[in-house]
Amino acid sequence: xxxxxxxxxxxxxxxxxxxxxxxxxxxxxxxxxxxxxxxxxxxxxxxxxxxxxxxxxxxxxxxxxxxxxxxxxxxxxxxxxxxxxxxxxxxxxxxxxxxxxxxxxxxxxxx
Amino acid sequence: xxxxxxxxxxxxxxxxxxxxxxxxxxxxxxxxxxxxxxxxxxxxxxxxxxxxxxxxxxxxxxxxxxxxxxxxxxxxxxxxxxxxxxxxxxxxxxxxxxxxxxxxxxxxxxxxxx
Numbered sequence: 001x002x003x004x005x006x007x008x009x010x011x012x013x014x015x016x017x018x019x020x021x022x023x024x025x026x027x028x029x030x031x032x033x034x035x036x037x038x039x040x041x042x043x044x045x046x047x048x049x050x051x052x053x054x055x056x057x058x059x060x061x062x063x064x065x066x067x068x069x070x071x072x073x074x075x076x077x078x079x080x081x082x083x084x085x086x087x088x089x090x091x092x093x094x095x096x097x098x099x100x101x102x103x104x105x106x107x108x109x110x111x
Numbered sequence: 112x113x114x115x116x117x118x119x120x121x122x123x124x125x126x127x128x129x130x131x132x133x134x135x136x137x138x139x140x141x142x143x144x145x146x147x148x149x150x151x152x153x154x155x156x157x158x159x160x161x162x163x164x165x166x167x168x169x170x171x172x173x174x175x176x177x178x179x180x181x182x183x184x185x186x187x188x189x190x191x192x193x194x195x196x197x198x199x200x201x202x203x204x205x206x207x208x209x210x211x212x213x214x215x216x217x218x219x220x221x222x223x224x225x
Contacts, residue, residue, distance in 0.1 A: 004153075033213055042201065043154075045213040088153060097142050097161060097205070098169060099214065101153035 002027045002093050006102035013079050014110055021105045023072040023089035031092035032072045033099070034063050036085045043088065047074075079109045113137050117202050117217035124192040124224045132187040132220050134202030141207045143185040144214070147171065147198040154201065160185055161207075192224045 003026040013019050023032070031050055035043040047056045049065035049072060056063050060083065062075045072089055086106045090099040118133045136143065144159040146169075156169030158177040166177050174196060176188040185204075189196060199221050203214040 035216075042218045043203075043216040045215070048213045090154075097144075098156055098159060099144070099146075099154075100170075101146075101155070103151060103153040 002029070002091060002100045004089060004091050004100050004102040006087075006089055006105050008105060009103060010106050010108075012108045012110060013076075015080055016078050018078065019076050021074040021076075021087055021089075021107075023074070023102055025070050025072075025091045025100075027093075028067070028070075029091045029093065032065050033090045033092075034072070034074055035088045035090065037088065037104070038085050046087075076107075079107075081109050081111060083107060084109045115202055115204050115215050115217035117200075117220050119220060120218065121221050122223070124189070124222065126192060126194060126224060128192050130189050130192065132189075132200055132202075132222070134185045134187065134217060135183050136185075136202075136204040136215070137183065138204065138206070138215070139182060140204035140215070141182070142205045142214075143179065144169070144203045145175070145177065145185070145187045146201045146203065147196075148201060148219075149198050157187065157200075189222075194224045196222065197224045198222060 005024045034046040037043050047063040052067040054065045060077045065072045086104045088104045090101045115136045145157040146154040148154045155171050160166045160179040201219050202217040205214045
């Protein structure tokens with residue numbers, strides 16, 4: 001059974017600081033997704049990572065994938081308040097189009 | 112281009128009632144899925160479809176039915192609502208070969224069963 005674990009589940013950080021969210025998964029998969037969700041809103045796609053060593057960056061967020069370690073990271077650089085949200089990683093279960101989500105990381109960026 | 116449209120946005124049901132959550136997409140996506148989101152649980156897959164006439168169960172299918180008669184629509188039916196089905200429901204769609212595009216999510220339906 002595919003399990004996806006995120007840590008930390010809660011993250012409070014100051015503006016201007018850097019931090020990393022980790023996403024571990026239990027079985028082989030070549031597709032990993034990161035989503036952002038604002039309170040009461042839908043999910044917004046941030047990154048799609050398709051292969052080992054993939055790295056994608058958008059603004060202050062950078063995501064990477066290590067399929068051998070079954071690990072993805074979402075790195076936040078010089079955080080700003082607008083990044084406050086819940087971030088989910090999700091793994092495609094062996095190309096079956098069935099997404100398995102982590103429990104999410106609630107990020108709060110304080111002034 | 113409306114994307115993925117879910118109706119209703121909010122619904123309150125009494126235990127034992129049935130209802131249908133609607134999901135429609137106008138992007139000609141082959142794949143459509145239903146997820147439920149509960150506090151601290153992330154999103155869990157209920158049912159999914161890889162094309163018209165083809166559906167399959169996800170992680171938590173009990174108490175729900177789906178059908179897919181057209182590419183555009185993928186309704187989710189609650190047969191006899193229970194308080195445990197109180198949740199936020201999201202519909203998502205993607206083109207074939209999802210890995211390259213990711214999934215597009217609807218705005219959600221917040222369901223309360225009393």
